Amino acid sequence: MTTRAVESWTLQPLTEFVREASARLVLLMTPAGQVLAQSGFSRAVDVMSAAALGAAIVASTNELAKQLRQPPFAALNHQGRRHGIFLSTFALERGTVVVLAVYDLDVSSLGLVQLFYEQLAADLTAASPKGGAPKQVLAADFERELSDSLNTLFGR
């Protein structure tokens, strides 16, 4: 399984999470859908779709929580017949990180993904560069940044 990172400090924690939780696909991204790292995806278009849809779900559940005057939901799990989808966010000094994980019910479980997600969050917090917010992508640079990220993620 291929694991690649745009932000290199995410690579080791993500690789360990994938191995321990037996996750099939994982995306680390910002709430805006900017991908930090991916594992298991073979096509750029799938990463783009998953990032956009994951970011949209996070935005809509956050808004739903606001409407209910509740703090944001900690995590969301959707279980199908063969696969589960786990979506959660946690805060780093640099900003919020969204984790989207898809797991096979044959080889993993919600409990395992939750367990090792906590470890992932702790490892990423420890590995995250301290001080200074990440560079913001301006609309004018968006396409070039996206293209550069996808090139990195797919080793082009």
Place this chain on the structure above:
Amino acid sequence: MTGGFGHVLDLITRVRGVRGAMLVAGDDGVVVAEQLMEGIKGAAVAALAASLAGRLHRAMEAAGVGASVFWHLQADRGTLLVVPAVASGILVVAVAEPDVNIGLVRLELLRAAETAG
């Protein structure tokens, strides 16, 4: 956290040497109910026990010996005992001292599985 299953877990935790008991959703590996002494990581035990149960189930099927009814893992500093409640998909888990009376815990786990099922 016992979620109305306190009486089921009481059957197990009243045995001398048992440090905790849990009901775990076998498919998900999440805790349904637990009575644990401090220091036992319930979520971790639940997730890993369910993962092991799934693999054991497949191994037993492959070996053609049917479903497992009880397993006992002995470690240096303790023991993990599990009975799957087949009808409900719940695992009844006990964490105990190494010198616990295994026969008695097994009996109570089977009773608890019957009640939980």
